[in-house]
Amino acid sequence: MLSPSRGHESHGKEADGRQVTAFRDGPTGRALALLKAMRWDDGSMGRQQLRGTDDLTRDFAGGKVAMLLGSPSTYGAYAAKFRGRPDVYGQAPLPSEGEKSTLLGGGVAVVSPKADRAQRSAAAKWIDFFYLRPKYDPALAAERTAQVAADKNPAGVPGLPFYDAKVSGPATAAERKHSNVPLKNFTPYLNSLATTRYVVEPPVAAQELYAALDSAVQAVLTRESADPDTELAKADRRIGPALERSQR
Known part of the structure; x- marks a missing residue:
């Protein structure tokens, strides 16, 4: 059983005065704790980390990886570039907590x-x-x-x-x-399109936010001693100045 980790928040203000939240309470911390458990408790994340998309797709096509996250275009590289078997390829919506949503x-x-x-x-x-x-x-x-x-x-x-x-x-x-x-192998994905909520990138400091969270994810996947709360606090401190600069 996983214990939920606390979320952290960073705030800035957009020009119209609305608050911009970098980290919300709950889901971010729970997701990071889940990744850590998958890496160090049950081993479902594997031992090799920080690999690129091509590395994973190659192993996926070769039967060394059971599942990966990607976009519909992943099939092109899987079948044409790495000669994967079309008949064993399947595509489904990205699992999400609560409301079904995905980043555009x-x-x-x-x-x-x-x-x-x-x-x-x-x-x-x-x-x-x-x-x-x-x-x-x-x-x-x-x-x-x-x-x-x-x-x-x-x-x-x-x-x-x-x-x-x-x-x-x-x-x-x-x-x-x-x-x-x-096409039948894409049925779960196609059936999800009408009921999925599509989310755009954060309107403020998106790349800085991704970089800060990347460091937190890499930490829990490469260091067993890394604490999700501590890594999110570090990410929070990194993104704070970027949010402030973007509002000036």
Whole structure:
């Protein structure tokens, strides 16, 4: 049985006066205590820590790791880069405490600030054609998926729709006609999409917050003597100045 560890809080203020909380009471401490127990009590975290995504995906494809956390794109590397078996791959929503929620991610398309008006217009058209249109244009979605499948690469890997079902639905259906991935293995993940709460990154000092928490996670996974409360207190002290600077 795990004993919940105390959470810690750091506060700053946004421009409109709302409070920004870095660490909330409860879940952060309990999650860190759980990671420590999985590492040192039951060994389910394994003995090798601080490895990169490719290291884990390689071992996952080779049957050396039973489960890992990733995004839908993990399947591409698993199947194409590391030759994992599609029939034994499964994807489900990330377990969470209380309300089912997950952090959103994505890519950013950047246009040079030195670009003139014609270049900016051309860039916007390209971004729409390359990134956005396949998500709402069934014909282009089918064409792109068929091309990828013809090249023997994973095609039509399920993911979170960019638009609502009315817009994304026809494009997704067209894409799946040419998909070469085991769609039934993604069923738990796909069934969770409509009921999951999607959370954006912290609006203030997000990267500093991640860095502070990274240190706490690394500590409990690499040092058996590390105390979750103590490591969260250290992280709290690290993030405090960053939050203060961001509010000036």
